[in-house]
Amino acid sequence: LAKTTQPISMDSYEGQEVNITCSHNNIATNDYITWYQQFPSQGPRFIIQGYKTKVTNEVASLFIPADRKSSTLSLPRVSLSDTAVYYCLVGAYNNDMRFGAGTRLTVKP
């Protein structure tokens, strides 16, 4: 199981772009990178998934360099409601993925 490392916490202000980087040095060839968001006392919610290069959806972008040893989740123009814990998971399929220590993002007014 690929191990991931993320910053424990980050602070930002409303309207700013936030980039959270995840390190996964021993990612395997078949592994995907998936990000989840979790609010207090709620189940995690899928944000985005990618394999290489860049993926964008309506809420975030995911940047993956060519060596795939890291990935960056980009949240454009965050608001107070984006305050949550963000998890980076790596694995070839869901059973291969584990939640590690996420990044607690605090958005300030």
Add this chain to the structure above:
Amino acid sequence: AAGVIQSPRHLIKEKRETATLKCYPIPRHDTVYWYQQGPGQDPQFLISFYEKMQSDKGSIPDRFSAQQFSDYHSELNMSSLELGDSALYFCASSLESYEQYFGPGTRLTVT
């Protein structure tokens, strides 16, 4: 759209009692996962089922067991409850290996 349903939402038990948590996955989803999340901790994977067969096992204590029934709902059975079992228990479901959809969780308090 239909979501994952968990029951009960809250449960209070005493030490050494048993508890059963239920999970109803999204229709047509073929995989169910169980997670435990203690206060201030990250979700810990317990066990998963694919098409009613156990597919993976994580840090599930021997006192816990789970199964998936013919209608795809799943139950997590917990015996000889300990204070440390107090946590939020999430069930998630997915279709094949696409994104997991999590339920609202069951908050178990052991006194």
